[in-house]
Amino acid sequence: MSSIALHSRRLGRLKGGCAAALLGLSSAAGAQAQESNEPQDFDLDALLAEQPASTPAEPAAQPATSPASEPATAASDDESPAPAADPALAETVDTIPVQPLQAEPEPAPMAEPRRHAQIEEIIVTATKREQSTREIPISISALTGKALEDLGSHKLKDFIALVPGMNTQDEIAGIPRKLSVRGVGPDVNTNQTVGVVFGDMPLTDPYGSYTIVDPDPWDLATVEVLKGPQGSLFGATSLGGLIRYVPNAPKLGEWEGRLSGDWVSVKTGEAAPSYSAMLNLPLGETFALRLAGSLQKQPGVLDIDTPGRREDNVDDMDNFAGRAIALWKPLDELTLNLSYMRSQREGDELGYTTNDQGKPRNEAPSPSPYKNGFNATTLDARYDFDWAQLVSVTGYQTKFNNNDADTSYILRPLAMLGVRSLHAKRAVETEGFMQEFRLVSNGDGPWNWLGGVYFSDYEANIRSQLYLDLAVVGIPIMERLAPLLQALGLPVDSSGVRATDTGFRPLLAKENAVFGEVSRVFAEDWTLTVGGRYYQTEVTGTPTRNGEPDGKRTQESNGFSPKVALNWRPSDELMIYGNISRGFQFGGFNLSNVASVPPSYESSTLWSYEIGMRTDWLDRTLRFDLTAFYLDWKKPQVNQNSSPIDPYIDNVGRARSVGTETTLHYLTPLDGLSLEVSAAWIEAVTAEDFDSTQGNVPKGTEMPSSPKLQATATVGYRHEFGLWQTQASLIGTHQGKAFNNINHSAEVGGYELLHFNFGISRPDLSFMPAMSIGVNNIFDTHALSAALGGSDLEAAIIGRPLVYTTPRTVRLNLSFGFN
Known part of the structure; x- marks a missing residue:
C-alpha cells in the first residue's frame, strides 16, 4: 500500500472518529439542555479523551432504511430535543459523508452491493511449501476434506474418478489395486508408479506391491494429486505422480x-x-x-x-x-x-x-x-x-x-x-x-x-x-x-x-x-x-x-x-x-x-x-x-x-x-x-x-x-x-x-x-x-x-x-x- 493511500485511510478514520464524537456531543447537549434549560459549555478534548480508541471495520452493505444512508446534518437550532445517540449509528459512521463548507449537501453513497460467491482458492503444500493451486506450474488437483466427507468417502476408490487423468483397477484376488496417471501405471507384482504421502511421510514401498496404503480421508484438510513425475522432490516412488x-x-x-x-x-x-x-x-x-x-x-x-x-x-x-x-x-x-x-x-x-x-x-x-x-x-x-x-x-x-x-x-x-x-x-x-x-x-x-x-x-x-x-x-x-x-x-x-x-x-x-x-x-x-x-x-x-x-x-x-x-x-x-x-x-x-x-x-x-x-x-x-x-x-x-x-x-x-x-x-x-x-x-x-x-x-x-x-x-x-x-x-x-x-x-x-x-x-x-x-x-x-x-x-x-x-x-x- 502506498504512503498516500495509507495517510488517506488514516485521515478518513480520524474524520469518522471526530464525527462520532461530535454526534455524541450533540446528543449529550440536547439531553442536558432539556434537564436544566440552560446553555452548556463543552470541552471537546475532554470528550475525545473519554472515547475508547478503536479502528473501525470496513463498512458493510446496509439496507436502504439504514441511518447510514441518510445525509448528515449539523446541530439544529430547532427547539425540539436531539435524539439519543444510537449505538448502531456509531458502527456506520464511516459511511457518513462530510459536508463541504458553503455547498449543498451531497447525496449519501449507495450501499455496497452484496458480493457474489467466488470459486474457492485452495492452498496446498504439495511442493513442500504453501502455495495456491493456481500458482503451481504443474498439473495438480486438490480436494478438500469437507468435500470428501460430503461424498461419504472412506477410501481412494470413492473419489479418484473426480480427478481427470487418473484411473484405477480394483484390488483383486489379493493383488493390490493398480493406480495409473496419464497411462503410467503398475502391472501385477511390479513396483508402484504413484506415490502416497501422508503429510511429509512417504507410505509407498519402494519395492513390490504387497501392502498399498489407502488412508480413510476422514478429518483431512486436503487430498492433493500431482500428475506427472515428482522425482525431483519425492524420489523413487513417484514415477508417474503423487497423492x-x-x-x-x-x-x-x-x-x-x-x-x-x-x-x-x-x-x-x-x-x-x-x-x-x-x-x-x-x-x-x-x-x-x-x-x-x-x-x-x-x-x-x-x-x-x-x-x-x-x-x-x-x-x-x-x-x-x-x-x-x-x-x-x-x-x-x-x-x-x-x-x-x-x-x-x-x-x-x-x-x-x-x-x-x-x-x-x-x-x-x-x-x-x-x-x-x-x-x-x-x-x-x-x-x-x-x-x-x-x-x-x-x-x-x-x-x-x-x-x-x-x-x-x-x-x-x-x-x-x-x-x-x-x-x-x-x-x-x-x-x-x-x-x-x-x-x-x-x-x-x-x-x-x-x-x-x-x-x-x-x-x-x-x-x-x-x-x-x-x-x-x-x-x-x-x-x-x-x-x-x-x-x-x-x-x-x-x-x-x-x-x-x-x-x-x-x-x-x-x-x-x-x-x-x-x-x-x-x-x-x-x-x-x-x-x-x-x-x-x-x-x-x-x-x-x-x-x-x-x-x-x-x-x-x-x-x-x-x-x-x-x-x-x-x-x-x-x-x-x-x-x-x-x-x-x-x-x-x-x-x-x-x-x-x-x-x-x-x-x-x-x-x-x-x-x-x-x-x-x-x-x-x-x-x-x-x-x-x-x-x-x-x-x-x-x-x-x-x-x-x-x-x-x-x-x-x-x-x-x-x-x-x-x-x-x-x-x-x-x-x-x-x-x-x-x-x-x-x-x-x-x-x-x-x-x-x-x-x-x-x-x-x-x-x-x-x-x-x-x-x-x-x-x-x-x-x-x-x-x-x-x-x-x-x-x-x-x-x-x-x-x-x-x-x-x-x-x-x-x-x-x-x-x-x-x-x-x-x-x-x-x-x-x-x-x-x-x-x-x-x-x-x-x-x-x-x-x-x-x-x-x-x-x-x-x-x-x-x-x-x-x-x-x-x-x-x-x-x-x-x-
Whole structure:
C-alpha cells in the first residue's frame, strides 16, 4: 500500500472518529439542555479523551432504511430535543459523508452491493511449501476434506474418478489395486508408479506391491494429486505422480469435536454401519492433541454356492483407521508435531468372482481369508528463522499382509464338485525408516528456494507358497494322509503338500538423495523454476527356495532427475506454464526355476513434457484450465508368466503417452447453483516391439490400465432455508475402455456411473447437527472393473478372477459436533 493511500485511510478514520464524537456531543447537549434549560459549555478534548480508541471495520452493505444512508446534518437550532445517540449509528459512521463548507449537501453513497460467491482458492503444500493451486506450474488437483466427507468417502476408490487423468483397477484376488496417471501405471507384482504421502511421510514401498496404503480421508484438510513425475522432490516412488493426504493439524486453545455415523445398504448385498470420530484437546497454551478414527464395516455382495459351502455376502470387510497428532509449540519459532497412525483391514473372503457378477461362485470350496495393515510414526520439527524455515521429518513404519487364497478354481471341474485342490499363501512383513532435512526460504522477494537431503532404509521379508490340498465337501482328506505323505518324504504341513515355496529373507532397498529447487521472478510476471534430485539406490535380496537361502543379489543405480518450469502470469486471471521433469523407480529381482526367465529387471525412467493454461473469468465465477502433455517412458515393468503359477517381471523397451486434460468450473448466476466438468483424453502405447510369453506385442499396443477417455460432470446446489443449510450434488462419471495387462487378456472399463448426494445442517446450533443421504450407482450399472489371468484359452480352462462395479448403494449419515 502506498504512503498516500495509507495517510488517506488514516485521515478518513480520524474524520469518522471526530464525527462520532461530535454526534455524541450533540446528543449529550440536547439531553442536558432539556434537564436544566440552560446553555452548556463543552470541552471537546475532554470528550475525545473519554472515547475508547478503536479502528473501525470496513463498512458493510446496509439496507436502504439504514441511518447510514441518510445525509448528515449539523446541530439544529430547532427547539425540539436531539435524539439519543444510537449505538448502531456509531458502527456506520464511516459511511457518513462530510459536508463541504458553503455547498449543498451531497447525496449519501449507495450501499455496497452484496458480493457474489467466488470459486474457492485452495492452498496446498504439495511442493513442500504453501502455495495456491493456481500458482503451481504443474498439473495438480486438490480436494478438500469437507468435500470428501460430503461424498461419504472412506477410501481412494470413492473419489479418484473426480480427478481427470487418473484411473484405477480394483484390488483383486489379493493383488493390490493398480493406480495409473496419464497411462503410467503398475502391472501385477511390479513396483508402484504413484506415490502416497501422508503429510511429509512417504507410505509407498519402494519395492513390490504387497501392502498399498489407502488412508480413510476422514478429518483431512486436503487430498492433493500431482500428475506427472515428482522425482525431483519425492524420489523413487513417484514415477508417474503423487497423492498427498494432509491431515487437519491440532489447534491450540480450542476445543473441537465431531461424531459421525453411516448406515450403508448395497443392492443384492447386505447393510452395515460405519462410525467416525474426532476430538481436538487443547492442553495448556502451547500443547494440543488431535485424535481421529473410523471403524468401517463394508457390506458384502458375493454369494457362494459350492457343494459343501453355501454362504451369502461373504466378502464383507472390517476396516479400522485411527491417528493421533500431538502439537507442541514451546517457542514462537519452533513447532513440533508427533503423529501416530494405524490402519487394519480383514475379511473372510477376497472379493472376486470367476463368472458374471450376480451369480454365486460355484467353484469356491473353501474361504480365502486375509488381513493387512500398517503403523506409521512421524516426528515433524520446524524452526523459523527470519530468512528461512528449517524442517526435519523423521518417519518409521511397519506393514503386514497375510493372504490364504483358495485357487481351486484353476481345476474348475473338481472345484465345482466341492473339491479343494490348490491354495496360495503369502506373508509379507516390512519396515521402513526415513529422514529428511530441508531448508525453505520465507517467500519474500523475487527469489524462492529450497534444498535438502533425504535417505530411506526399507526391509521386507516375503514368503509365497502354493499348496496341493485335498478336501472334499469340507472333509480334510489331505490332513488325514499327512503322516503317510511325510513318510514318503514329501514336504507336508498342516496346509497340505508344498508345491512351491519362494521369497526373500530379507530384501533391502535404500535411497540416498540430495535435492533442491530455485525460483526467480523476473519482468514482474514471469517465473523460472529450476530444480533436481541426485540419487543413489540399492536393492539387495537374499532369495529363499523351499525355505532355504539361495545366494544374494544386489542391484545399484544412480542418476539425476531434473525439473524446469516457466510460467507467465500477465494478470490474476491468467497463467500459462510449461515444465519438463523426470521420474524414476527401483528395479528388482525375479524368482523362478525356468532358465529363460531373466534374474532381474531394471529401473524405469520417465520424462514428462507439459504445457498448461489456467484462466479465471467473470470475477472468479468461471474457471477453465487446459493441459497438454507428452510422456516418454523407458523400460516399463510388466508382468509375465512362464507358467500359470510362475510369474516374473520384465521390461518393455519403451512406451509413450500423449494427451490432454481440461476442467471447467462455473458458479452460475443462479445463487447456489454450480457446474463442474473435467475430462482427459490419453493415448498410451508401446513405442517398440516386445516379445512376451504370450506372443509378440507390436509397437503401438495400448498400455494396460489406460483408458483413452475419462470424464466427470458435477451439478451442485446450495441453498439456505432460514437457518437450515442444504446442499445437493449429482455426479456422473465415464470410464473408458482399457486392458488389464500388456497382452490385452481382458477388457475392463467402458461404463458410466451416476451418483446423488443431499445434505442438510444447522451449524449455528451448539451441537452442529447434520444429516445426508447418498445414492451411488443410481442405475445399478453392471460392468467389469478389474480382471486377472492370461489368454482367453487359459481363462476358459482354469477361470479368471473378476471384479465388477459395486451395485447400487444407499448411504445415510448423521453427524454432530462442537467447537
